[in-house]
């Protein structure tokens with residue numbers, strides 16, 4: 001996005017990418033439908049960047065959900081709106097968008113250098129790269145670093161930049177998994193029966209509270225061999241992770257019947273059971289089957305099933321203790337990264353004037369729902385504009401850069 005912004009301003013851009021192909025993570029994001037953004041009230045939208053609302057506000061105000069959709073349309077990619085204002089490419093993949101974007105960048109003169117891993121700066125301030133042919137250097141009037149976080153390292157972003165910037169004296173918040181699954185100590189019986197199937201748990205309300213923080217949302221998640229994952233878990237994942245890190249118990253509670261009041265549920269359970277087994281009584285009275293029934297058996301004490309009132313209360317508040325988040329390498333995104341205190345208001349590194357930073361490498365996090373891509377685009381756009389303004393100022397480095405490109 002920074003390259004796009006600079007090229008649109010008529011500035012020559014060289015893009016260095018460590019991998020043999022660009023945009024691997026964006027393409028991978030397409031496998032999940034590519035949620036580009038969410039159309040909602042700005043204050044709600046901004047609330048999805050916990051603790052970083054004020055730092056990100058100017059970038060997301062300039063380039064938010066509307067601009068993200070305009071940008072997709074500028075690439076001839078039609079978008080569709082799903083539930084809750086979520087916006088996707090009509091194709092629900094990233095292939096067309098990535099292809100059209102790379103074509104536009106190519107047509108506007110981008111010089112793409114694949115297989116170039118940035119290693120830092122040499123003593124003369126030149127950028128160092130490792131290539132298949134050995135080390136090489138390059139000079140530039142302005143630099144934008146958009147090196148990503150540390151999840152799914154096979155897609156290119158490994159977080160190796162942290163050593164380079166830490167050696168410059170930059171403060172970097174530790175990487176932690178975000179938008180990740182959480183492990184649950186399921187019994188072997190439950191695991192064998194349900195968990196290997198990756199079964200969805202739809203239309204439930206997840207409730208979590210720890211100290212001053214509380215969360216309550218309707219949605220769905222996925223029951224997997226190791227525990228729970230999916231959008232509801234991701235939405236409160238930072239609270240769950242922080243709670244576990246603070247040594248607290250991360251106990252999520254599910255209302256398995258959000259449309260039925262507890263009393264109505266109890267009345268249904270009180271219907272005569274006759275000679276039916278408990279399982280078929282639960283199926284007949286409440287349509288409680290499959291993985292929902294499995295979870296009820298797994299986490300509600302046996303004796304509670306004999307008491308309709310208590311069982312109704314338990315089904316409206318099913319407790320599942322989470323053990324730990326899954327590792328960063330498996331996560332969808334990364335929390336932590338380059339601290340905002342290292343950057344000025346225009347995303348420029350205070351310790352390296354003329355070097356700007358953008359995207360997931362910065363210390364913010366957000367749930368899935370397009371909040372990640374929108375913020376990467378927004379900060380990329382802002383870094384591109386700031387680099388353009390920096391070059392316009394006619395700094396000594398700009399003169400060197402001009403000489404290089406004439």
Ligand SMILES: Cc1cc2nc3c(=O)[nH]c(=O)nc-3n(C[C@H](O)[C@H](O)[C@H](O)COP(=O)(O)OP(=O)(O)OC[C@H]3O[C@@H](n4cnc5c(N)ncnc54)[C@H](O)[C@@H]3O)c2cc1C
Nearest residue numbers: 018025029034035117118147148156157359360370372373
């Ligand atoms: C499976 C999956 C599904 C997702 N779905 C969504 C979604 O639907 N909606 C959403 O908003 N977000 C989604 N995301 C997250 C989103 O894709 C990322 O937040 C976003 O791609 C981050 O962009 P970035 O440019 O900051 O980093 P990246 O996309 O990781 O790009 C960083 C690039 O820098 C390169 N690089 C790293 N180090 C060096 C170096 N030293 N030298 C040269 N190059 C280097 C890497 O190879 C990489 O290409 C998903 C992520 C995953 C993994």
